[in-house]
Structure formats: C-alpha cells, structure tokens
C-alpha cells in the first residue's frame with residue numbers, strides 16, 4: 001500500500017476527456033489527437049478540456065470535441081473518472097471520461113490538436129500520458145472505471161495509483177481519502 005498523498009489537495013479543476021470510436025472496413029479504431037500546445041503538448045490523447053462556467057460537464061465535453069476535432073456528437077456515454085495529483089501542486093484534476101460512436105462533421109486539425117484514427121491494436125502508449133495504458137484496457141472493455149494517480153513533480157513518474165471497476169458512476173471512490181494501492185487494478 002502507498003500513502004495517498006504527501007502534499008495536500010485543496011482545490012480541483014474539472015476537465016473532460018472524449019474518445020470517439022469508429023469502424024473502418026471491420027477494423028475498430030479510435031480517434032486520438034496530438035496535443036500541439038499547452039498542458040500535455042506532445043502527447044496523443046482524447047479530446048477535452050476545462051468545463052466552463054454555466055455549462056454542464058457533458059456540454060463541456062461536446063464543446064471541446066467540436067473545438068479540437070471539428071466534429072459534433074449527439075450522444076456521449078459516461079465511461080469513467082480519473083483524478084490526478086502532482087506532488088507539490090495543491091490543485092487536483094478531476095477528469096470525466098466519455099466515449100462516442102457517431103458524429104457529424106469532418107474530422108479536422110485545429111490549433112490545439114492534430115487528429116488521427118488509430119487501430120485499437122496500435123495505440124501509441126509510448127507517446128501518451130503514462131497513466132493511459134493502465135486504465136485503457138478497462139475502458140475499451142466497456143467497464144465503468146475510476147482511477148486515482150499521484151504523479152511526481154516532473155509530471156511523468158507515477159508514484160501511486162488505484163483503478164477500480166464499478167457498476168455505475170459516480171463511483172464509490174474519493175479523491176482525497178483512503179489508501180492508494182500501488183500498481184494494482186482493484187475490482188470493487
């Protein structure tokens with residue numbers, strides 16, 4: 001067991017993260033975007049960002065997808081929640097993960113993201129946030145999940161994490177309490 005926090009979390013930012021899936025002649029692919037600027041630049045990721053005042057988290061997810069990839073989804077399914085804490089930073093990140101299947105519009109490069117479809121057996125984990133490969137199998141397995149990750153100050157090394165599979169969301173897991181189980185996937 002690893003202690004959950006060594007520096008306290010006193011505030012949080014709420015963010016969204018959207019993955020759109022598609023079938024290409026029987027091959028299942030996911031749309032990822034290369035982040036071109038700002039936080040997470042240089043990583044492939046889903047699409048998303050901060051939820052703005054006056055919008056719901058779902059509305060924020062739909063807006064960010066359109067702003068970053070040029071496409072509009074009519075339905076997003078809630079898939080999971082991720083919490084991130086960087087050593088020494090009192091602001092934690094609460095990320096709401098969604099999956100989409102159908103969309104309108106043409107996938108387009110934007111100022112923030114360069115989108116590309118990836119076959120599910122060729123996900124570029126080595127150029128993604130290091131936590132992604134931990135929760136990804138649960139996510140693509142269509143299970144609802146929640147995960148907590150404590151990163152070192154360098155924002156690269158994961159010091160502790162805890163990922164759980166749940167019947168429904170929100171999950172019975174909290175950001176700032178309990179113990180984080182180092183490197184273990186916990187079925188709850």
Ligand SMILES: Nc1ncnc2c1[nH]c(=O)n2[C@H]1C[C@H](O)[C@@H](COP(=O)(O)OP(=O)(O)OP(=O)(O)O)O1
Pocket residue numbers: 015016017018038039040045046047048049050084093095129130131132
């Ligand atoms: N560790 C990790 N793994 C996977 N995905 C993420 C993280 N940390 C993250 O923040 N994310 C995701 C969550 C969001 O989708 C983006 C970050 O959003 P950001 O670019 O900061 O928000 P915007 O509102 O688009 O920012 P600006 O418009 O101010 O540039 O990464």
